Amino acid sequence: MPGCAGTETPTGEKMATQSEFSAPPGENSSRVGTLIRSRGDQLLVLIALFAIWQACSLWLGTYWVGSPWGTVVRLTTGVLGGELLSHASFTLAEAVIGFLLGGIPAVILPFLLRRLPIVTAILDPFMVGGYGAPKLALAPLFILWFGIGIESKIALVAITVFFIVYFSTLSGIRALDTKLVQMAQIVGADEKDVARHIVFPGAVPYIFTGFRIAMPYAIGGAVVAELISANRGLGYLIQLGAMNFDTTGVFVALLATGIIVFIGNTAVNVFERRLLRWRPPSDAKNQSGT
Amino acid sequence: MTSQDTALDLAQPSQVKWRQYVVTAGRIVLAILLVAAWKIGADRAGPIYVADPFLVANRIVTDTMSGELVHHVYVTLRLSVIGFAIGCFFGVVLPFLLRRLPRLTDAIEPYIMASVGIPKYALIPLFILWFGIDDAPKLWLVGLLVFYPIFIAVFAGIRNVDRRLINMARVMGASEAMISREVIWNSLQSFFFAALKIALPRAISATIIGEFLVGNAGLGFFIEYSRQNFDTTGVFAGIVIATALVLVINSVLVRIDRRLNAWRPTDRDMEL
Amino acid sequence: MSAQALLEVHDLGKRFASRAGRDSSLWVIRDLSFSVADGEFLTIVGPSGSGKTTLLNMIAQIDVASGGEVRFQSEVAPINDPKSLNPGLSCRIGYVTQEDNLLPWRTMLQNVLFPLVVQGRLNDETRARAEMLIRTVGLAGFENHYPHELSGGMRKRASLIRTLVYDPPVILMDEPFGALDAQTRTVLQEDLLRLWNLGRKTIIFVTHDITEAIALGDRTLVLTRAPARVAGEHKIDLPRPRDIRGILTDPKFIEIYQRIREQVQ
Known part of the structure; x- marks a missing residue:
């Protein structure tokens, strides 16, 4: 999307219009040079970030800011010792189960409601309310109901995920191209065929947008519930580290959380790419993150 | 949304009207059913688990009259607004600065985008450790949570501004500042408002979550304190107020957005 | 028509880098030269892909040239360096682009007044001029839309008078009527000629439609395919004011049309 100007061979008038603001009288070498320079800059920033981290930990002491090296060491020993892995897998289990429990009904419901516009309209304000409501504020309630174990976290994750995915699926169904439906009906498709071959594939990108948005919320929700009350999980580790003034421990747990989010994102992306091979390589959709 | 619903059936106006009645009636019935289910749930599960809806309503009234709830709401709102202002300020100003520094933008963009993925709430214990137990850790949390959606929206918005409009304004003699204000800012508005609709309610829920974990006032404190004292009615009352607060702010934002962006062809479906 | 050239284009060239990996860069325009006299209506026809838009972008100074120069009243415009570009050459070159590029958040009237606002020239006199132009093109009553x-068609008219309202000495037009239906198009061409008769601005009008080029212009340049050069020059000595609808059957028109037709491949 950015920098597309002038990279195409100008075969037509439109191309020429697009290439206002292309690089000055284009030399290829200069463009490659720009790319190398920008990668170099990025590396420089990365080094600077680590330097600042190290400097902070030297200056303020590892008591306040765990050192980068210490964090890496603790991360490795934590993983090798299995302790960190067991906490991480606990959090991951909460997130995944909650994601499925909330996400699957959220995908199915709009399809069931597709032929029932009146029911959809009746539900609408309640769904909008549920979408807007601060679900994390329900954490104490779920802890009250389901105890401090895994169930309360799953419930919180599920309800958070549900509304996000519900609305993205709904917008996918609403964005349906009626011409495609008519075309299918003309060639003899019945209602079921239309749902399966037209509506669903068309909605898949929207559903995945919902998944991608919901993913960090699922992990975040699990961690928040653990912060409030738990005896296992990464949120518990973070809380524990903070209470013992063990910033390295906090960093390790945070890093592990970040890694889980990253893995989750990658998983969603890979899955999406497999399902959406038919889609033209379009510009990346920008969405607002966590 | 509604425009699309009505577009689906191009039926006679009378039928549309009839449909409207059914929908309204259905909504009322559903609302009553939900409260009834709540009431039955309360009777079945017992007051420890589910507070009676009427007792909750009663509690909200008495605590509002006594000023306790008002105080908590005020504390929460104050913090949300300050945190929001901080996050919003940086979220808007930074992209405009970066617009002038393309090289720096290229260099830091991947890191900013990577940091989006960190669950901000998980940072609260660290913030408490670093910044104490007063407002500071909560402000950091709220500020960060507000910063990201606004920053991303404004950043993407600036990138998406129609270059042709900028060129047109330049040809007509508009200065850089004028272009920023007239073309870029106006083009941004729909992006900005979409982000605002995410960020403002989020500021309030972030404050509440922060109050769960630290502090001795605010709605979050009220809910968590009630839970720890097995005061289920208090938990429910607090959650009802928090939800109502967020929903009211949501609807106000939607309304303002509609009015401010009257120039937009159609009310685009809210992008989630 | 005075002999004094208001705007001169000398050996102008533009090339784009090709896709990475291939080393030959593509010249879209090369060694293109022409000039426009004060008050002249110059039309330029060329096949699509002949870089007409790029040419106007360079003259309007929103795109850099890869070679050559543009002179306005013998003053050389800084066109070879992206940093020193002066879009619109200090409001002396107006540009009506292919798309209307109206600001969607401004009403029609606010859009028409926009250049006056940014130039700090909004006063009773200029406002009256704007209103006069709005009436002339039949947009009265739509000010607040x-x-x-x-x-x-209405948007096109609005974008046209938005440029006319600040009265730049030269106006560039890039197929402004390209996307309209034939009927609206003819009406707008008539509007344009009427407006031009009011002030006799210098206009460089680019189109791929030969009929339009002849009907509007004093002189028509024909461009070749990329890299674009001048393939031919035709003086249109049809009398003014012209009747756009009737002109098509004029034998002189037909003769010019055929001459140009042969040059446009």
């Missing part, structure tokens, strides 16, 4: 509430 947003662009999306106007038809394509």
Whole structure:
């Protein structure tokens, strides 16, 4: 999307219009040079970030800011010792189960409601309310109901995920191209065929947008519930580290959380790419993150 | 949304009207059913688990009259607004600065985008450790949570501004500042408002979550304190107020957005 | 028509880098030269892909040239360096682009007044001029409509008078009527000629439609395919004011048309 100007061979008038603001009288070498320079800059920033981290930990002491090296060491020993892995897998289990429990009904419901516009309209304000409501504020309630174990976290994750995915699926169904439906009906498709071959594939990108948005919320929700009350999980580790003034421990747990989010994102992306091979390589959709 | 619903059936106006009645009636019935289910749930599960809806309503009234709830709401709102202002300020100003520094933008963009993925709430214990137990850790949390959606929206918005409009304004003699204000800012508005609709309610829920974990006032404190004292009615009352607060702010934002962006062809479906 | 050239284009060239990996860069325009006299209506026809838009972008100074120069009243415009570009050459070159480029958040009237506002020239006199132009093109009554509430033809008119309102000495037009239906198009061509008769501005009008080029212009340049050069020059000595609808059957028109037709491949 950015920098597309002038990279195409100008075969037509439109191309020429697009290439206002292309690089000055284009030399290829200069463009490659720009790319190398920008990668170099990025590396420089990365080094600077680590330097600042190290400097902070030297200056303020590892008591306040765990050192980068210490964090890496603790991360490795934590993983090798299995302790960190067991906490991480606990959090991951909460997130995944909650994601499925909330996400699957959220995908199915709009399809069931597709032929029932009146029911959809009746539900609408309640769904909008549920979408807007601060679900994390329900954490104490779920802890009250389901105890401090895994169930309360799953419930919180599920309800958070549900509304996000519900609305993205709904917008996918609403964005349906009626011409495609008519075309299918003309060639003899019945209602079921239309749902399966037209509506669903068309909605898949929207559903995945919902998944991608919901993913960090699922992990975040699990961690928040653990912060409030738990005896296992990464949120518990973070809380524990903070209470013992063990910033390295906090960093390790945070890093592990970040890694889980990253893995989750990658998983969603890979899955999406497999399902959406038919889609033209379009510009990346920008969405607002966590 | 509604425009699309009505577009689906191009039926006679009378039928549309009839449909409207059914929908309204259905909504009322559903609302009553939900409260009834709540009431039955309360009777079945017992007051420890589910507070009676009427007792909750009663509690909200008495605590509002006594000023306790008002105080908590005020504390929460104050913090949300300050945190929001901080996050919003940086979220808007930074992209405009970066617009002038393309090289720096290229260099830091991947890191900013990577940091989006960190669950901000998980940072609260660290913030408490670093910044104490007063407002500071909560402000950091709220500020960060507000910063990201606004920053991303404004950043993407600036990138998406129609270059042709900028060129047109330049040809007509508009200065850089004028272009920023007239073309870029106006083009941004729909992006900005979409982000605002995410960020403002989020500021309030972030404050509440922060109050769960630290502090001795605010709605979050009220809910968590009630839970720890097995005061289920208090938990429910607090959650009802928090939800109502967020929903009211949501609807106000939607309304303002509609009015401010009257120039937009159609009310685009809210992008989630 | 005075002999004094108001705007001169000398050996202008533009090339784009090709896709990475291939080393030959593509010249879209090369060694293109022509000039426009004060008050002249110059039309330029060329096949699509002949870089007409790029040419106007360079003259309007929103795109850099890869070679050559543009002179306005013998003053050389800084066109070879992206940093020193002066879009619109200090409001002396107006540009009506292919798309209307109206600001969607401004009403029609606010859009027309926009250049006056940014130039700090909004006063009773200029406002009256804007109102006069709005009436002339038949947009009166639509002042408070947003662009999306106007038809394509109306938006086109608005974008046209938005440039006329600040009265730049030269106006560039890039197929302004390209996207319109034939009927609206003819009406707008008539409007344009009427407006031009009011002030006799210098106009460089680019189109791929030979009929339009002849009907409007004093002189028509024909461009070759990329890399674009001048393939031919035709003086259109049809009398003015012209009747756009009737001109098509004029034998002189037909003769010019055929001459140009042969040059446009």
